[in-house]
Amino acid sequence: LRVQEIRSYEEPTRIANAPSFIKGVVNLRGVIVPVVDLRIKLGCDKVEYNGFTVVIVLNVHGRVVGAVVDSVSDVLELAGELIKPAPEMNTNVDTSFITGIASVGERMLILMDIEALMSSSDMGLMGAGQRLQ
Structure with a gap:
């Protein structure tokens, strides 16, 4: 429900001293938009920029x-009974934004609360009044 559009990747303008997962900013019809590479943010081993x-x-x-991802293949509507709770993990990694896991055919999908992820303090994208409490 938070998706406004899906665009091809264009190299953003870098911001000095920004964390590596904040790739920079782009001008989207007069609006300056910060671009976050979710693959880097989520610790993916392989980050490749291609078509x-x-x-x-x-x-x-x-x-x-803007959230950079490998690709978009499908938009799915999931029935509530397909969504299982995320497993508890004792790690130092913040997984509070993971809302559940669903299996669709052979694929396992990890569902995320994109507002919680983008509002986390380490992202630095939302003002203090805009963060989730």
Whole structure:
């Protein structure tokens, strides 16, 4: 429900001293949009920019943010009974934004609360009044 559009990846303008997962900013029809590479943010081993790489433009708490992903293959509607709770993990990694896991055919999908992820303090994208409490 937060997705505004899906765009092909274009190299953003870098921001000095930004964390590595914040790739920079792009001008989207007059709006300056920060671009976050979710693959880097989520610790993926392989981050490749190719013809399939896209930016999902999101509206989170009234702020427009771009999220770089490998590709978009499907848009699915999941019945509630397909969604299972995320497993508890004793790690130092924040997994509070993972809302559940679903199996669709042979694929396992990890469902995320994109507002919680983009509003986390380490992202630095939302103002203090816009963060989730």
